[in-house]
Amino acid sequence: MGFIMPQTDNILSEIKTLKAFGATNISVKYRDTSSISASTKQVTADKLGFDLTQGFDEQILSGSVRFKLGADTFIDRTGLLYRNVDSATGSGIQSGTIQYGTGIAEFDSWTPNVDNQLTLQSLTTTTDMLPIHHVSFRTPTIPIRPGSLTVVVAAIAGSQLILTADEAGIIETAQAHGFVNYETGFVDIYFYVKTEITGANRDAIEAEEWYLPQLEFTEAGKTYINVPYWIDATSVRYNAIAYTYIPLDSEILGLSATRLPPDGRVPIFRVGDIGVIASSKKQELPSHVAGQTYQLDDQRISWCELEDSNGVKVPFDMYVVDYDYGRVTLSGDFALNALVAPISAAYRYQDMGLINDVQINGQITLTKPVTHNYDADNSIVGSALVVGDMFSRYTSRFVQETWNNVWADVPSGAGISANYNDALYPIQITNKGAIQERWALVFTDNANFRIIGEVSGQIDTGNLNSDCAPMNPTTNAPYFKVKKEGWGTGWASGNVLRFNTVAAMYPIWCIRTVKQSEPTTLSDNFQIMFRGDIDR
Known part of the structure; x- marks a missing residue:
């Protein structure tokens, strides 16, 4: 129940002469003292209302209202009325709402049994500020934590709206429709009420200044229009929680962080991956x-x-x-x-x-x-990191007169007559046994040689009269196989056959990141799995 206290506008006086009519009996009942028939009726109101801008049509500026009602002092905050605000803490009792466009102040609670006469102490109005129904802004810090954004606005002819974005950044209520981009901090909100156009309200809608026939749309056989829900531009407030990240140290990380996102997180899922x-x-x-x-x-x-x-x-x-x-x-x-x-x-x-x-x-x-x-x-x-087809192979085969312990991919010194015929007898490589390595078969005489790897060191010996197939102990398959039929003549001590093997491998940078926390275990491990032609 609500009511507006009357205000006296004018008093008129009029003098009339009352005449007695003959043959008329007038009966009068009166009492000069109260009797047992006297009674008192108490009316309880759940709201108390005042019009602060009665007699003029101006918009109230948000935060400019202050008045006393009885012994209580009221102020406004974004469409809400608070009473008895503590100057030290800024806290008060929420007691009602105020409509900045109409000037109507309604109270849900007040001090009872006192003289509820309103005394206005402060009020600022304007005729230059137009109401709006669209708000766009960007937060100064990014990124925003999902679900943490709250926007507060005051309606011109309504109460306060408190809007909260969901985890997807969507803001959707009966009056507000918008979104927030948590990565960029951009917020865009439209204020309107979806209204069905009927024969009863069409004339009133078409009489509005904002109305255009193009704004009408049809759904399920009914005609609708989005009626603007006007808000006070000065009342828009927001609250959000933003992340702040410590810059990544490239020396600790092992790579340059210049092109990484500000939070260090790299998207791992994209359309088409x-x-x-x-x-x-x-x-x-x-x-x-x-x-x-x-x-x-x-x-x-x-x-x-x-x-x-x-x-x-x-x-x-x-x-x-x-x-x-x-x-x-x-x-x-x-x-x-x-x-x-x-x-x-x-x-x-x-x-x-x-x-x-x-x-x-x-x-x-x-x-x-x-x-x-x-x-x-x-x-x-x-x-999944798509590698494509992988296969092992050998490259850079050449012979050299003297082994100088220099792992180059081109020969040095004078040429020699001895050679290996890999055109007819290519060096055999398998995916299982081959590793990424540079190999040198260094002859110790005219028939025997040492098998040396740049990283592996000397792993075995061989001779021209048998196939050379040193075993990879990890996979139980040969690193490579050099056929005995491919050797030519003229080999001497110090000569070398050089070639490189390329493994069926794919270069992958692995970086493991652990968030700041107290250690819960002394050791940990992880596995890297390769998938090959499998879809289980």
Whole structure:
């Protein structure tokens, strides 16, 4: 219930002569003292209202109102009225609202049982400030923490609006419609109310100064128009939390941070890139019987390792994994030895697809459906670095008269007659055995030579009468194979055959970043996985 206290505008006096009419009986009832029939009626109002700009049409400036009501002092703040504000702390009791366009002040609470006569102490109005229905601004610091932006405005003919952006940066209410870009700090808000045009309100809408026929639109067979919701431009306030980052030290980081974003974060998901969904699980085997096959809970897995209860990995030659059907078979001579039961299988299954949509809230859409069931607790989504086809090869083959311990890719000194015929007998390289290395076969006499690598050092010896195939102990495959049929004649002590092997590898910079925090463990590790022609 609300009411407006009356204000006296004018008093008129008029004199009339009252005459008595004959044959008329006039009955009068009166009392000169109160009796038991006297009563008092108490009316409770939930609102009290005043018009501060009665008699003139001017807009009130935000923050300029101050008046007394009884013993209480009221001021305005962005469309709200506060009473008895503490000058030391700035806090007061929110007691009502004020409409800056109409001058109407309404009170939700006030001190009862006192003389509620309003005494105006301060009021500033203007006729030059036009109301607005569109606000755009940019925050001075960026980036903004998602979900932290709040915008407060005062309506010309309404109360205060408190607007909050969601995690995606969208602001959507009945009166406000906008967005915020958390990375750039740009805020854009339109104020309007979607209103259906009917026969009852069309004339009133068309009479508005802002009306244009082009503003009408149709939805579901009905005609609508966005009616501007006017706000006070001086009342716009916002609050947001922005991130501040410590500059990255290029010496510690290991690369120049000039082209990195201000927060050091690099986008890893883009439309058109490859995305990988992976789920990692660990399943305890019921036993560890040699030769026994154990079925895992999932099929079409992409990786699997066995480990004991202490996390020690079981040697790879002690079991075989069927990735298609998700089975693990222990070798016939399997024995625990130093391992501690039970044995567990740590495995992973994955889906890979092309990314066709990336949302700011983190939602990623692939061009094809996934083929496994994934749960949030055990699954991750990552980007894939597309390497393309990789194959090992050898380059820069040449002979040299004397080995001078200089690892150059071109010969030095005078030429020699001895040579190796790699046109008919090319040096054989495999992806499994080859490494990134420069090799020199240095002859110690006319038939025997040493096998030396720039990084590996001398790894073996060889001779012209047998194939040269030094073994890579990591992969149990030869580093390379030089056929005995390719050797020509005329080799002497000190001569050298030089060539380089290029491994089936791809150069990748790996940088691991740990946020500032107290250490929770003394050691940690991670794995880098290469995927080749696989989509499990």
